[in-house]
Amino acid sequence: MENRLTKIERKAQAKDKEAAAEYVVVKKLVDALREGKPARSVELGKEEMEVASGYQLLTSKPMIYIANMSEEEIADPTSNRHFNTVKEYAAKENNDVIAICAKIEEELSSLDKEEKSVFLQDLGISESGLDQVIKSAYHLLGLKTFFTVGVQECRAWTFHDGMTAPECAGVIHTDFQKGFIRAECFSYDDYMEYKSEAKLKEAGKLRLEGKEYIVQDGDILHFRFNV
Template identity: 50%
Template structure:
């Protein structure tokens, strides 16, 4: 999973990136500090792997991972090449979802590129630049469809869809706000529209606001906008995340408890990403390693096997499957088999979150 972190300059974007990836991206109080996208790979926390390692006495744990791209700060006019606009837009095309960091705190010591803090204005600034870029893409497709339509009337439906998308974009609304059928969604995916990419709004608040637990008016504004786009909202304090990043796992948990927080911003962000993209994990286990594999919800067994190796998908015979909870309840795989908890699933089996699977195949 690739998530691109975007935002106006000085909203806490690179500070958050540094904290959650410990990748050391430069962070400074001036625009365009980030020029090329820094990339950080983050392991997805999954306590189930630790439990399985004990059951199987595995040598190592291999969690699944998320790639975070810290993309250059954007300013008004990026779609016309202002600032680092063209690079910004090209980098967004490479990610599966956008993490839009929005400043929801006041601090006179940190300059704002627009002169004042305004979350909805900031959201609109970035969304409009994506929309302007998409309008150019749609215009080209409409022109092409009209030319081809003269010899192929089957393109009429696509042309109508393109014109509906353009109308939405020209109203200043992102393509993700469109109400589309499943077939239309598949077509629109092929257009690679920036404003159609799933989005998570990260409301970056002050330490005081986070610890008090009461959302300020700026966060509420972000939530209201996100509802219109069916987007996720995660409230974090980049400053606290930076402090957490310096701690080991045990210290981190103790620190969170002292602050009265159930989980870190990174954990919340990862969960939001999984929900937004419709993802889940199945598990494999043995003496050498236990590993988590990320797949789309609804994936069938052979395609899940293909995540491990294409040969396993090609030669798929069956999947020996047990739910994580069932395995933990009896303690060992041999006991699970004695109790009939291990199932032999075929090609039509839809893998469930937390399934522990051994694939049988022949190539």
């Protein structure tokens, strides 16, 4: 990065607008790295972030901190001073800290769904460490899930937050996106409440959404398309 800074500094001084804009970004990053700070700690605007992404800096990657706790501490991680230290450090970078107990996770891996629920309840834990890690990773990466439901199978599809209905259709197949007409849509929570599409229609919970619709986490979609 220091070599890059020296190189574009000359161009920036020669009134090269593109180099001047890049120089500002590189200077911010180099200053932080010289102080031992990760690149992700540098405050950058949207356009600056696009420039910085081209450098593929390791310390620009988002982070999740995972603290391995004892069985006695897992129900109340803050009782461990080391956990609190990690939490304070992570908070400075707006990162999550997840407390898990590796021994408990190993035991959970051998249990069925009902047994897991009882086991976690006995420990005073609402969800497993693995589930917490998955949720945190999705949130950190800006990922969400929509579902497609058919007679033979139900599938979950991962998409980036902010994607439209046609873009999500393209996750399944590019033809779905090219020929997108509209999407029949209802939420997972509504489906669990009403139990059938017929009752969803009666309750006015089944919607038809067009090309501008921003798909929400947990949406169940049926795409109409014509190619």
